[in-house]
Amino acid sequence: MSPAIQWYPGHIAKAERQLKENLKRVDVVLEVLDARIPLATQHPQVKEWIQHKPRLLILNRMDMIPASLHHTWRKWFEERGETLYLTDAKQGKGVNAIAKAAQKMETGVNQRRRDRGMKPRPVRAVAIGFPNVGKSALINRLVGRKAVKSARRAGVTRQLQWVRISEEIELLDAPGIIPWRLDNQEDALKLAICEDIGEASYENQWVAATLVDLLKASDYGEVLTSRYGLDPTDRTGEEYIYQLGGDRYHGDVERVAVLLLNDFRKGIMGQIPLEMPYI
Known part of the structure; x- marks a missing residue:
């Protein structure tokens, strides 16, 4: 955790x-x-x-x-x-x-x-x-x-x-403003994924694993398969980045985490929302 x-x-x-x-x-x-x-x-x-x-x-x-x-x-x-x-x-x-x-x-x-x-x-x-x-x-x-x-x-x-x-x-x-306390940690993770919060506040590997889990739960899971050649379906986000790190970067999980986050943040993965209007 x-x-x-x-x-x-x-x-x-x-x-x-x-x-x-x-x-x-x-x-x-x-x-x-x-x-x-x-x-x-x-x-x-x-x-x-x-x-x-x-x-x-x-x-x-x-x-x-x-x-x-x-x-x-x-x-x-x-x-x-x-x-x-x-x-x-x-x-x-x-x-x-x-x-x-x-x-x-x-x-x-x-x-x-x-x-x-x-x-x-x-x-x-x-x-x-x-x-x-x-x-x-x-x-x-x-x-x-x-x-x-x-x-x-x-x-x-x-x-x-x-x-x-x-x-x-x-x-x-005005400088960016943010609540003094983030009680909703699901929202906080989304802020970290989108780089709308300072990088000193989070761990890249945890945030990248959350991104994988969010994509899996949406209609965008296939983006991971097509871009990185690894299907996330039967893996948790954490397992996904660890296996991708082992397959591609000699076990360098931090490098994989940064890669995934940057690909999302720069739009390289495509146009991907992390929130949808709720009814």
């Missing part, structure tokens, strides 16, 4: 405090989710923090799940009163719709300011979400240049930063 996955480094604790303070100054919230695990990447306290502020819910990495799921997830969230936007921030797909939606907020914000005898100002937005879900990549696409650091790993953004998108919109880039 692997130790529980927990990760709450000091920079996240500090950023969360600063984020709560800055939310008072913000007009609209962009909450960014990972399309592979939209439910596991919804922070349970966001609604409490933002109260009645408008929120745009963004499913990023739409390119990493089958296109057939795009409409399914959109409908699922709509049935729960949420308007969902789908983006591939890396390629810029769907980003214009986010900019237009945020810009519409500007009219309402400044009408209220004029009604109170105040001068117009740009609408203030904040991008929040778990680490490595693509917030910074989304901001860079909205700005049209590399305004903030972006990389495929958790913990790159470490402090809050305001960015001017246009004359009408200012956006606050």
Whole structure:
């Protein structure tokens, strides 16, 4: 049994405090989710923090799940009163719709300011979400240049930063936020598989074995057979990576674990969701 996955480094604790303070100054919230695990990447306290502020819910990495799921997830969230936007921030797909939606907020914000005898100002937005879900990549696409650091790993953004998108919109880039305690360890393992949590919090072999078990339990188990030449059907995930390590890499199980995780994370295995909308 692997130790529980927990990760709450000091920079996240500090950023969360600063984020709560800055939310008072913000007009609209962009909450960014990972399309592979939209439910596991919804922070349970966001609604409490933002109260009645408008929120745009963004499913990023739409390119990493089958296109057939795009409409399914959109409908699922709509049935729960949420308007969902789908983006591939890396390629810029769907980003214009986010900019237009945020810009519409500007009219309402400044009408209220004029009604109170105040001068117009740009609408203030904040991008929040778990680490490595693509917030910074989304901001860079909205700005049209590399305004903030972006990389495929958790913990790159470490402090809050305001960015001017246009004359009408200012956006606050916040470090990834994560609950101080991850009580749902199934979700925590999904975060680790998708690299949406710091690598210091988990063991690669345990997480890779969980990935194999999840693929076996879904419609994607055959991906393992076709890619690695080893059928997972009659093996646990742990047995699978140990045998693959023995067959290919002289018993180097850690190397196999990293290979499997990287192949999934980079999309080399294909478009594979780890969560489906539940009824």
